[in-house]
Amino acid sequence: MIEALTIVLAMGVTRGWRSTLVGTTAALLALAAIVAALGPALTVIPIETLRLIVGALLLVFGLQWLRKAILRASGWRALRDEDAAFARAAAKARDAAHEERAGLDWYAFTISFKGVLLEGLEVAFIVITFGSAQGSIPLAAAGAGAAALIVVVAGTIARGPLSRVPENTLAFGVGVLLTTFGIFWGAEGAGVEWPGGDAALPGVLGFVLIMSVGFVTALQRRRPATA
Amino acid sequence: MKRFALFWWNFLVGDDWLVAVGIAVAFGLTALLAATSVPAWWLLPLAVAAVLWTSLRRAAR
Numbered sequence: 001m002i003e004a005l006t007i008v009l010a011m012g013v014t015r016g017w018r019s020t021l022v023g024t025t026a027a028l029l030a031l032a033a034i035v036a037a038l039g040p041a042l043t044v045i046p047i048e049t050l051r052l053i054v055g056a057l058l059l060v061f062g063l064q065w066l067r068k069a070i071l072r073a074s075g076w077r078a079l080r081d082e083d084a085a086f087a088r089a090a091a092k093a094r095d096a097a098h099e100e101r102a103g104l105d106w107y108a109f110t111i112s113f114k115g116v117l118l119e120g121l122e123v124a125f126i127v128i129t130f131g132s133a134q135g136s137i138p139l140a141a142a143g144a145g146a147a148a149l150i151v152v153v154a155g156t157i158a159r160g161p162l163s164r165v166p167e168n169t170l171a172f173g174v175g176v177l178l179t180t181f182g183i184f185w186g187a188e189g190a191g192v193e194w195p196g197g198d199a200a201l202p203g204v205l206g207f208v209l210i211m212s213v214g215f216v217t218a219l220q221r222r223r224p225a226t227a
Numbered sequence: 228m229k230r231f232a233l234f235w236w237n238f239l240v241g242d243d244w245l246v247a248v249g250i251a252v253a254f255g256l257t258a259l260l261a262a263t264s265v266p267a268w269w270l271l272p273l274a275v276a277a278v279l280w281t282s283l284r285r286a287a288r
Contacts, residue, residue, distance in 0.1 A: 056250065060240075060250060063241075063278070067283060077286075121238065183271050183272055187257060190261055190271070191267070192257060192261050207272055211276050211279075
């Protein structure tokens with residue numbers, strides 16, 4: 001969401017807000033349509049199969065987040081710099097030719113649309129998977145909407161990229177949670193019975209958290225000493 | 228069409244294909260073990276740890 005805000009801010013500041021906001025709104029409507037279409041479709045799938053699909057998706061997404069966050073936290077990959085990302089996007093936007101289509105600055109519209117849609121697609125899938133597994137997609141969508149609102153309000157107050165947000169810590173936390181639920185539901189979908197049933201979930205969370213922190217420490221030790 | 232396929236590959240597989248393949252294999256093994264009388268709950272967490280560590284070591288070279 002923070003990456004999407006950075007793109008939207010860069011477009012709005014350099015190319016004007018009208019086309020940027022039209023592109024952003026169109027992307028948000030597309031994401032809402034995806035959730036509205038896929039959500040009810042998933043409810044007809046048997047619960048065990050659904051948990052297997054949901055678990056596998058959450059695990060794939062969670063491990064992608066966790067892998068990046070661990071590499072960044074251990075110093076093997078550079079932390080994402082929102083100021084630099086904003087500057088790059090703004091410079092490209094200033095250099096891009098002005099082409100008007102349907103009364104809109106087409107560059108600002110398409111970049112905002114693509115940025116919000118692509119960054120939001122993962123959120124949409126998380127909403128669908130968590131919502132369908134727990135039987136409440138509207139509640140999951142409301143949670144994602146609240147998070148998006150917080151990001152927009154923070155961006156409006158900051159009037160710039162959210163460079164002070166501890167983005168990697170958030171990504172680490174999200175990765176740990178997605179991986180935990182992915183393991184838990186995925187294993188249930190594969191036919192596993194957890195010792196203690198749902199009470200095993202905190203145990204899985206603890207395991208994933210300790211494992212992740214351990215991997216950060218181990219990778220920090222493997223880094224070559226810098227002068 | 229190629230870009231569409233590339234988008235879904237990046238979206239679902241990400242930076243390291245080994246993670247996606249490892250998870251698929253881990254689910255298969257878990258399902259096989261769960262079909263027996265042996266407890267299978269421990270397999271997926273350990274497999275996730277092994278897959279993630281292997282992928283991290285590949286990236287941190």
